[in-house]
Amino acid sequence: MKPAKFDYVSPSTVDAAIEALVASKGEGKVLAGGQSLLPLLNFRMARPSVLVDLNRIEGLSYIEDRTDRIAIGALTRHRDLEHSPLVAARLPVMSAAMRHVAHLAIRNRGTIGGSLSHADPAAELPMLAVFYDAEISIRGPNGLRTVPADDFFVDALTNCLEPDEIVIEVEFPVLDHDAWAFEEVARRFGDFALASIALSVRRTEDRLEDARIAVMGVADTPLRLRGAEQELVALAPAARLPEVFAEIVASKVSPNDDLHASGEYRTHLLKELSKRALRTALEAGGKAA
Amino acid sequence: MISISLKVNGERHDIPDVEPRMLLSDLLRDRLGLTGTHVGCEHGVCGACTVHVNGDSVRSCLMLAVQADGADILTVEGLGSPEDLNLLQSQFREHHGLQCGFCTPGMLMTGEDMLRKYPLATDEDIREGLSGNLCRCTGYQNIVAAIRSAAAMRSEKKP
Numbered sequence: 087m088k089p090a091k092f093d094y095v096s097p098s099t100v101d102a103a104i105e106a107l108v109a110s111k112g113e114g115k116v117l118a119g120g121q122s123l124l125p126l127l128n129f130r131m132a133r134p135s136v137l138v139d140l141n142r143i144e145g146l147s148y149i150e151d152r153t154d155r156i157a158i159g160a161l162t163r164h165r166d167l168e169h170s171p172l173v174a175a176r177l178p179v180m181s182a183a184m185r186h187v188a189h190l191a192i193r194n195r196g197t198i199g200g201s202l203s204h205a206d207p208a209a210e211l212p213m214l215a216v217f218y219d220a221e222i223s224i225r226g227p228n229g230l231r232t233v234p235a236d237d238f239f240v241d242a243l244t245n246c247l248e249p250d251e252i253v254i255e256v257e258f259p260v261l262d263h264d265a266w267a268f269e270e271v272a273r274r275f276g277d278f279a280l281a282s283i284a285l286s287v288r289r290t291e292d293r294l295e296d297a298r299i300a301v302m303g304v305a306d307t308p309l310r311l312r313g314a315e316q317e318l319v320a321l322a323p324a325a326r327l328p329e330v331f332a333e334i335v336a337s338k339v340s341p342n343d344d345l346h347a348s349g350e351y352r353t354h355l356l357k358e359l360s361k362r363a364l365r366t367a368l369e370a371g372g373k374a375a
Numbered sequence: 376m377i378s379i380s381l382k383v384n385g386e387r388h389d390i391p392d393v394e395p396r397m398l399l400s401d402l403l404r405d406r407l408g409l410t411g412t413h414v415g416c417e418h419g420v421c422g423a424c425t426v427h428v429n430g431d432s433v434r435s436c437l438m439l440a441v442q443a444d445g446a447d448i449l450t451v452e453g454l455g456s457p458e459d460l461n462l463l464q465s466q467f468r469e470h471h472g473l474q475c476g477f478c479t480p481g482m483l484m485t486g487e488d489m490l491r492k493y494p495l496a497t498d499e500d501i502r503e504g505l506s507g508n509l510c511r512c513t514g515y516q517n518i519v520a521a522i523r524s525a526a527a528m529r530s531e532k533k534p
Contacts, residue, residue: 087417094377094395094441117439124437125418128398137395141442165431189507190488191422194431195438275506 089127096139100146100225100254106138107250108227114138116252118161118200121192146199146254149173156258160199164211168193176260179217179284182268183210189276199253202238205245205307208278210270212239213308217284217300218258226251239307261298263288267366269359273346279303280347281355283335285363292323304341304352311338326368328361335360379444383407384453393440399433400424402440403450411451411480415509422508425481426450432488451480454487463487463525472521474512481508486522495526 097103107114115134117123118141126132140146146161149170156176158167167173168184187193187201187210201211202222215222215235222233227250238245247253263286270282281303288296297315302308317334318326341352376392383403390406398417403409403426415421417436424435427449455461460468463486473479482505489495489504501522502515510518 088398088401089396091394091396094439096441117442120437120439120442121419121434124398124439127396128417128436137439139439139442185503189422190485190492190504191425191432191434191507192419192437194488195433275503 087128089124090130090133092127092134093136094139095136096142098142098144100143100252103138103140103143103252104225104227104250106136107252110134110136110138110249112249114249116140116203118203119163119196120200121188121196122200122204122206140199140252151176152257154260156260158198158256158258160253160255161197162199164188164193164196164198164201167198177214177218177258179266179268179286180214180258182266183214183270183284186210186268186270186272186276186279186282192276198256202256203245203247203253205239205243206278207239207242207306207308208280208282208303210279210282210302213282213284213300213302215256215258216308216310217286217298218261219310220259221257222253223255223257224251225254230254236310242306261286261288263296263298265289265367267363269363269366271355271359278346281341281352281359283356283359283363285360285367287318287367289368294319294321294326299335301335301339301356304339304356309339311335314338326364328364331364332357332360377441377444379441381443381445382447383409384448384450390440395439395441397440398436399426399428399438399440399443399448400435402443403435403448406440409450409452413477413480415477415481420509421478421481422485423478423481425484425508427484427488432485449484451483454483462528463490463521466521466525466528467518470517470521470524472513472517478508478510478512482510482518486518486525489522490525490529495522498523501526 095106113135117137117139146159148159150157164187174181220235222238266286268284270279284300286298297318299311299314314334336357341349343349378391380389403412413423415423419434419437426435428446455464501519
């Protein structure tokens, strides 16, 4: 349970970090909060030749108001998102989801850039990135590129990052919505989700003008359910029932069986969480889970 | 090999020849002799190795010792002494919040961080905060009671 040998560098700029990654010829690994990487190192499931530690780079930890978007630096800790009044006011679904992210000591170290780069299909931040249609800024030897969250996540634990690229910022568009809900079931509080749904809507009296839906734990990546969004908006008010919504959401996914839960059970959970989410968003006037 | 210097429980240490792969938990135990920090799972599940780094609770098995260069670290040895237990330690004794004691250093360090950061208005809040620390003896009831009591005494003390 000790890591295999590696070299360690802690550059003070992103450019120097990228140089170190290029020099490692694909054998290097970026270290941010380390809350997913260190277990892999301790188990020797990852054996990088060099660890490039980003923690000494200034200016990568911030939560910035850009009017219609909130920009979050890659080294921002989960704890900072959890306690940020700006996030609570402008990205309420994220704010509600953060307390589900692992445990206190993990949130004190873990970073948003690290969570997205690790790309666990049942982790909250990748799901939130997909839910909000976030733009992920990536730096590499060829400069800066920006990738929408939908294109960033390719498969379980797999994203579109090249070995010498680093996530440096994530921009979350603010939703012009007035009601929302976040629901999750995990085997133990703070564990990875067995199933989860994020829902946000804009209402005008009886009309649903817009809806946003994302789910996780039910596929190899978090999913934004655009089809379900349209179907929910199109429902007549009398048909806008939790049971109807649950069937719409469930029809978009087909989770596999795994060690933690059967696909059937995950679908069952997702339906129940969908009902709760719609009730919260429509009846309770929209607030946290 | 890398030389680092850090503060542990208020005392400065200059430590030469640290291998990059050495975990902070092993540095504390093997190089500094602070064996109060317990090592259970070594992959961030059990919480026994929790210490504070610059004021925040952190799993010391998920941090490299070289990353702690320049850091201010608090371990369970820094909370209080057998003659002078701190508030949370005294409540663990009062409420019988431990049996074998293996998880206790992690429970205390997590509890300290919770007491500083969260209102802990309900037992559910306390249980959420403790969700990353495993105990195989107590069934958690007395640990929750100890933290509940410390939280109440903490707010009584405030003006």
